[in-house]
Amino acid sequence: MSRDAIRNAQCSCGQFRLTVRGDPEWVNMCNCYDCQRRSGSAFHIAGFFRExxxxxxxxxxxxxxxPTNEGRTLDLEFCPVCGVSLLFRVKLRPGMVAIHAGCFADRDFPAPDKIWFAHRAHPWVVLPPGENMTPPPE
Ligand SMILES: [Zn+2]
Ligand SMILES: [Zn+2]
Incomplete structure (x- = not known):
């Protein structure tokens, strides 16, 4: 973990960019269908940073x-040019901003430590070790 690491995240075209200092407080991996649609991939990973x-x-x-799976709201900010979503905020976590891990293009980005909706994961996905945050299947 590094308190002083400077990391840069950006969208695909590069006009929407962020610089953060230090490691995220935690890193979510979410396998829910909303996150699959948002990311266009099998799951989503985001680091939660203090503002x-x-x-x-x-x-x-x-x-x-x-709306989130829990019926709250999620505010996504995405690039109007290339369409990449760089960050989101949730009402449940005031003062925190979640930045999509892939936008850092950094293989040293901390691994997910909270795993959401594991029961929605594609069967070929190998889940990393981490706290299982998955609610019971409906
Ligand atoms: Zn862009
Ligand atoms: Zn999700």
Whole structure:
């Protein structure tokens, strides 16, 4: 873990970019269908940072609000040019910003330590060790 590491995240075209200091407080891996759709991939990974860790937050973005699996709201900010979603905020976690791990393009980014909706994971996905946050299957 590194308190002073400087990390840069950006969208695909590079106009929406963030700089953060230090490691995320935690890293979520979510296998739910909403996250599969959002990411266009088999699961989503995001690091949760305290707002004060964000040193720079630049570029145009569009807000998309959607309900969460728990019936709350999730505010996604995505690049209006290339469509990549770089971050989101949830009401449940005031003062925190979740930044999509892939946008850092950094293989040293901390591994997920909270695993959500494991029962929605594709059968070929090998889940990393971490706290199982999965609610019981419906
Ligand atoms: Zn972009
Ligand atoms: Zn999810």
């Amino acid at each position: 004060e860790q964000v040193l720079e937050n630049e570029g145009d973005r569009t807000l998309y609000r959607r």
